[in-house]
Structures are given as structure tokens and as C-alpha cells.
Amino acid sequence: MVMPTRRKEKGKFAELLSQIWRFRLSYMFIAPFMVCFIIFIMVPVISAFFLSFMSYNSLEPPKFIGWENFRYMISEDLLFLKHALPNTFKFAIIAGPVGYILSFLLAWLISILPNVTRKWFALAMYSPSLMGGIAMTIVWLPMLSGDRIGYLNSFLLEIGLINDPILWVTSKEHLMTSMIIVTLWSSMGIGFLSMLAGVLNVNPEMYEAGRLDGIKSRLEEIWYITIPSMKPQMLFGAVMAIVNTFKAGAIGTQLSGMNPTPQYSGHLILNHVDDYGFIRFELGYASALSVFLLLLMYLSNKFCWGLFGSKEDE
Numbered sequence: 001m002v003m004p005t006r007r008k009e010k011g012k013f014a015e016l017l018s019q020i021w022r023f024r025l026s027y028m029f030i031a032p033f034m035v036c037f038i039i040f041i042m043v044p045v046i047s048a049f050f051l052s053f054m055s056y057n058s059l060e061p062p063k064f065i066g067w068e069n070f071r072y073m074i075s076e077d078l079l080f081l082k083h084a085l086p087n088t089f090k091f092a093i094i095a096g097p098v099g100y101i102l103s104f105l106l107a108w109l110i111s112i113l114p115n116v117t118r119k120w121f122a123l124a125m126y127s128p129s130l131m132g133g134i135a136m137t138i139v140w141l142p143m144l145s146g147d148r149i150g151y152l153n154s155f156l157l158e159i160g161l162i163n164d165p166i167l168w169v170t171s172k173e174h175l176m177t178s179m180i181i182v183t184l185w186s187s188m189g190i191g192f193l194s195m196l197a198g199v200l201n202v203n204p205e206m207y208e209a210g211r212l213d214g215i216k217s218r219l220e221e222i223w224y225i226t227i228p229s230m231k232p233q234m235l236f237g238a239v240m241a242i243v244n245t246f247k248a249g250a251i252g253t254q255l256s257g258m259n260p261t262p263q264y265s266g267h268l269i270l271n272h273v274d275d276y277g278f279i280r281f282e283l284g285y286a287s288a289l290s291v292f293l294l295l296l297m298y299l300s301n302k303f304c305w306g307l308f309g310s311k312e313d314e
Helices: 002-020 024-049 069-077 078-109 115-131 132-144 151-158 175-184 190-200 204-212 216-230 229-245 252-254 269-279 282-306
Strands: none
Touching: 002 024, 002 115, 002 252, 024 175, 024 216, 024 282, 078 216, 078 269, 115 190, 132 175, 151 216, 175 252, 190 229, 204 216, 216 229, 252 269, 269 282
16 A cells, blocks of 8 residues: 555656656746745745744844743733734724725726826826835925924914924824825835726726616726726735835834834834844844734735635635
């Protein structure tokens, strides 16, 4: 009974090797990506998973402590429980879905423009995601400055809506709102372009058939034709929105100029990871936080797959 099983396994392995050799040129093309993916994605993720069960300060050898890092995270780390976790959920729940909906609406509005002006509007929406730190320095910091010469304060004082300057980025009450606004402004990135491509690639004959079937308004066209026809692009946009919101962390410190942010009002999980990893050098606990953040992103992505994915995609 053992020998036939081994022969079958050897036969399958030989067949696999022959298939790889047959398509060796294709594997050569994907080899550079696979090497980079393994080195820069798989190895760090696996290393973080193992380090999350260790006590490690980068100077002494790692020491296995089991679930101690995760127990401390969910029961004793008050900074994580009171600030990092709720701030991250608040930021992600508002900035993610709102930015995703705005990406789709802007993509649809741009798609109905004439071809001559469409590319310029698409470029105008996409360019903020490319500017990054430059936009933070020359646009948002002067605009949200907390003194009277800040653009926003100066305008509101001039029209009489406020009597005193508002500390937009250095007060606990307004920092999170400022972070969300800046994130939404720069959220029209790759996900937005994929949605625009999806809207433009919908077969026009489907709209004509829909009108014959009783569809009368643009809203019905979007709901019954546009969205079902571009589910792959909707899924990709949702995944990108999740990744961008959960990986945000530097925006709070960039806006406020403080680390940590005022009363931890802009302290996100990624800031907590940086705090323990690069300031306190508690790399084991920082790895546990990273694994927790990765789990949140995975669950969010599964939710998006449930909404926009299909059995063929799985």
C-alpha cells in the first residue's frame, strides 16, 4: 500500500516539473516579481508572525514568551485600547467608505464629460495622490495653521463666522477631522483610476437594453447596470481604500508637528507600531501589533470580497 502511494506522488511531482519546464519562459517573466514579493513581503510577514511570540529588543536574542504580547495588547495596553484602536476604527470607517464612494461618484461624473475635457479632470483628481508631502507642506499646513494668518482661519475671521483662531491641527477636538479631510483630498489614487476605467468600459448597449426594460433614471442605470458591470474594479477600489486607510499613520504627526499627537487624538495603530518598534525597541510587541493590524486588513478585505467578489474570483 505504501509503494503505490509513493509512485503516485513521484508521478505527480514529475508531471509538475514537466509543466514548469514547458512554460519556463512564462515563469522567467514572473520570476523578478516573485523574488521581490518573497523578499520584501513574505519574509517580513512571516518574520513578524514569529517575532510576535517573542520578547526581542534587537540587542539580545529573541526569547519565546508565547501569547504574552497579545495578552498585554488586549488587557493592559491602555494607550492601545483607549486611543490607537478606537482612533483607527473612527478614521478607517469614515475616511475609507467616504473616500471610496467619492471615488466612484467622481469617476462616474468624469465619464459623462466630453472626451476632450475628461482627461484633464481625471488628471486633476488623481494628481493630489501623487503630491504627498509636497502638498502637506505647501497646501495644508499653511491652510490649517492655528494663528490668524492661516488661510482657513483668516477667511473665517474675515466673514465673521469665528471670533478667535481655531487650532485645527494642534487641538484634540479638531485634529481627527483635519486628518480625515486631508486623507479624502488625497484618496483619488489607483482605486479612482480603476473605477474610471470600469465605468468607461461598460458596454453602451446595456444602457439601451436597460431603457427598453423600463430603466428611466440615471440612478437606476448606476444601480442595475454600471455597478454590476464593473464589480472587479469596485473590488480593487475597495481593497485599495482599506489598505490606504489602515496604513495611514504619519498624517497626524505631519499635520500637528508633534509625536505623539496632542493628547493622542491622532494616534493610530501604525503610530503605536512605530512607537514600540523604533522608539522603545520592543520589537516583539511591535510585531504583535503589526500582526493584529494585518488581521484587521484581512477581515476587511474578506468583507469586500463578499460584496463585490464572485465564485470565479475565488
